[in-house]
Amino acid sequence: MNRIDQRFATLKEQGRTALIPYITAGDPAPEHTVGFMHALVEAGADVIELGMPFSDPMADGPVIQKACERALKHHVRLSHIFDMVSEFRRRDSETPVVLMGYLNPMERMGLHDFAEQAAGSGVDGVLVVDMPPEEADEVAPLFKEYHLQSIFLVAPTTSESRAATICAHGEGYLYYVSLKGVTGAATLDVSEVDRHLEPLRRLTSLPLCVGFGIRDGDTAAAVAQVADGVIVGSALVSRIADNCERPERATEELKALLSEMRHALDA
Amino acid sequence: MTKFSDLTRLPDARGHFGPYGGRFVSETLSFALEELEKTYLSLRDDPDFQAEFDRDLAQYVGRPSPLYHAERWSRQLGGAQIWLKREDLNHTGAHKVNNTIGQALLAKKGGKPRVIAETGAGQHGVASATVAARLGLKCDVYMGAEDVERQKLNVYRMHLLGANVIPVESGSRTLKDAMNEALRDWVTNVDDTFYIIGTVAGPHPYPMLVRDFNAVVGREARRQSLEQIGRLPDTLIACVGGGSNALGLFYPFVEDDEVRMIGVEAGGDGVETGRHAAPLSANAPRGVLHGNRTYLMSDEGGQVLETHSISAGLDYPGVGPEHALWKDVGRVEYVAANDSAVLEAFRELTHIEGIMPALESAHALAHAKVLAPTMRPDQHIVVNLSGRGDKDILTVAKIDGVEF
Numbered sequence: 218m219n220r221i222d223q224r225f226a227t228l229k230e231q232g233r234t235a236l237i238p239y240i241t242a243g244d245p246a247p248e249h250t251v252g253f254m255h256a257l258v259e260a261g262a263d264v265i266e267l268g269m270p271f272s273d274p275m276a277d278g279p280v281i282q283k284a285c286e287r288a289l290k291h292h293v294r295l296s297h298i299f300d301m302v303s304e305f306r307r308r309d310s311e312t313p314v315v316l317m318g319y320l321n322p323m324e325r326m327g328l329h330d331f332a333e334q335a336a337g338s339g340v341d342g343v344l345v346v347d348m349p350p351e352e353a354d355e356v357a358p359l360f361k362e363y364h365l366q367s368i369f370l371v372a373p374t375t376s377e378s379r380a381a382t383i384c385a386h387g388e389g390y391l392y393y394v395s396l397k398g399v400t401g402a403a404t405l406d407v408s409e410v411d412r413h414l415e416p417l418r419r420l421t422s423l424p425l426c427v428g429f430g431i432r433d434g435d436t437a438a439a440v441a442q443v444a445d446g447v448i449v450g451s452a453l454v455s456r457i458a459d460n461c462e463r464p465e466r467a468t469e470e471l472k473a474l475l476s477e478m479r480h481a482l483d484a
Numbered sequence: 485m486t487k488f489s490d491l492t493r494l495p496d497a498r499g500h501f502g503p504y505g506g507r508f509v510s511e512t513l514s515f516a517l518e519e520l521e522k523t524y525l526s527l528r529d530d531p532d533f534q535a536e537f538d539r540d541l542a543q544y545v546g547r548p549s550p551l552y553h554a555e556r557w558s559r560q561l562g563g564a565q566i567w568l569k570r571e572d573l574n575h576t577g578a579h580k581v582n583n584t585i586g587q588a589l590l591a592k593k594g595g596k597p598r599v600i601a602e603t604g605a606g607q608h609g610v611a612s613a614t615v616a617a618r619l620g621l622k623c624d625v626y627m628g629a630e631d632v633e634r635q636k637l638n639v640y641r642m643h644l645l646g647a648n649v650i651p652v653e654s655g656s657r658t659l660k661d662a663m664n665e666a667l668r669d670w671v672t673n674v675d676d677t678f679y680i681i682g683t684v685a686g687p688h689p690y691p692m693l694v695r696d697f698n699a700v701v702g703r704e705a706r707r708q709s710l711e712q713i714g715r716l717p718d719t720l721i722a723c724v725g726g727g728s729n730a731l732g733l734f735y736p737f738v739e740d741d742e743v744r745m746i747g748v749e750a751g752g753d754g755v756e757t758g759r760h761a762a763p764l765s766a767n768a769p770r771g772v773l774h775g776n777r778t779y780l781m782s783d784e785g786g787q788v789l790e791t792h793s794i795s796a797g798l799d800y801p802g803v804g805p806e807h808a809l810w811k812d813v814g815r816v817e818y819v820a821a822n823d824s825a826v827l828e829a830f831r832e833l834t835h836i837e838g839i840m841p842a843l844e845s846a847h848a849l850a851h852a853k854v855l856a857p858t859m860r861p862d863q864h865i866v867v868n869l870s871g872r873g874d875k876d877i878l879t880v881a882k883i884d885g886v887e888f
Binding site for chain 1: 498506507508509510511512513514515516518654655660661663664667668671672673674675769770771772773774775780782784785786787788
């Protein structure tokens with residue numbers, strides 16, 4: 218069984234909510250990423266989303282844009298990211314890793330090479346932000362061949378017929394974008410999220426994970442009332458941004474924030 | 485082999501032009517794009533909508549724009565006759581207004597109180613601010629901080645028209661970054677905002693509808709050629725950044741196999757130097773940016789490259805997906821003109837014909853200057869003079885060492 222499915226099966230048995238942190242690979246510098254990943258697992262991460270930096274991250278707000286810029290200053294490439302995941306796998310064979318990013322760097326590498334090397338390094342799933350299922354004809358069979366799960370986004374604006382298409386293509390979990398906007402944007406309304414998740418439950422048995430707007434233990438716990446998992450990105454990445462010159466401090470702050478969320482979820 | 489007559493039937497139902505185009509956007513925008521597509525397809529063949537569009541083009545924009553025989557310049561070049569399609573004479577000074585009139589009508593039909601736009605040279609921003617003023621819509625224009633600096637006059641024009649210009653500091657601080665920021669705004673405010681994209685790029689249905697709104701240029705030029713030349717021209721030339729003025733001119737001629745078409749990209753310091761904005765001429769790899777697949781200047785890691793051009797309006801690393809297909813099937817030839825040749829053409833047309841072209845349009849003129857002498861005097865070239873050069877006076881003055 219794929220690590221993602223395995224992890225969600227276990228969480229379901231335990232009656233726990235998944236905690237899914239996001240960081241950008243290579244931010245603030247490539248040598249810190251694997252350490253951050255282990256720290257996140259120690260603090261209670263169930264799945265790690267690892268961002269593939271892109272020069273034009275059009276679905277991201279300023280926090281993750283700047284993270285991409287910091288990583289790209291070090292010329293972080295997909296091959297480096299696969300090395301990071303391989304290194305992570307030496308000490309952690311269980312925590313699922315999902316790569317999240319934009320299509321262009323993957324296409325430039327070659328989709329087949331991307332799938333092969335991602336799978337070879339121990340990646341479990343891929344979320345391509347600018348590739349809705351309608352445009353996944355080329356990618357989907359390659360991911361299937363290499364047992365990479367295709368994670369898709371669902372938004373508040375997604376119509377029911379589109380949601381059905383997405384649910385039919387989605388694997389691993391569904392990433393529900395809690396609000397209209399870019400990553401790192403304002404606050405979210407839990408009852409509104411619930412209203413949108415409810416019809417999705419009728420369409421799919423995939424775990425429903427919610428991202429965008431989750432910044433601390435309280436917002437995480439509130440979302441956990443209605444979701445199977447919470448995804449936190451910009452709040453973590455801004456801790457890295459605040460401590461670019463002090464990676465140990467960044468590690469401590471990442472752990473502190475994620476632990477706070479873990480406790481809030483498990484309380 | 486694609487027959488040229490098949491080219492007018494594109495895009496397909498999913499917005500693809502062969503391997504190009506498509507709708508590569510994050511999920512939040514999918515619904516808005518589906519809605520826009522539905523609205524546009526229902527209005528495209530609606531006689532009332534067309535009549536309103538045509539009336540605005542006639543009475544507000546001042547169409548048809550003339551086809552002008554540049555006799556003196558043709559004589560000096562000593563070859564083919566050069567005809568200028570005078571889009572510079574449109575209200576707001578460029579072809580851009582054809583599209584903003586059309587999209588503003590769509591915004592109005594959709595009941596959106598706010599429009600946003602991205603702009604490079606500022607022409608599309610001005611054209612958007614203009615139609616927004618006329619329809620009483622709130623208008624925010626995203627513009628790369630570098631372009632805000634080099635196109636100060638247009639920035640102030642937009643301000644006078646009541647638009648809010650938002651300088652974009654991220655990335656290379658030019659057109660592509662303005663488009664990123666406009667897309668981010670749209671994702672956030674999709675309920676009450678209409679995004680007026682200024683070129684034949686972006687996610688489906690934008691490349692199609694921007695083309696359709698600009699095709700009036702080619703329809704007029706075709707009719708005027710028959711009237712004034714007595715036959716179709718031998719060659720069409722237009723500059724290509726995103727490619728909206730070129731598509732507008734070329735599209736109605738696509739099935740006229742005997743008409744040669746040439747798109748002129750921004751060669752910057754020279755395609756061989758890497759400092760340019762000419763993805764087609766440089767044979768850039770295929771890539772995905774701003775919602776469509778096309779030729780895209782990116783490095784080996786797939787990161788989008790910074791571009792270089794004297795003209796802010798062509799300073800874009802990609803190109804409309806329909807151009808990408810037309811290159812592949814060989815319907816249109818794509819070449820590049822370097823900054824120095826562009827400046828020379830700018831000065832020459834100004835001196836000899838008393839017409840000051842936009843630096844963007846001067847790319848097309850620069851190639852006409854090369855091509856005309858290789859042709860006979862009984863042959864005819866139509867060049868799309870897509871915009872006027874007033875906005876570029878400060879840029880040229882700076883090159884001349886003149887300060888105000």
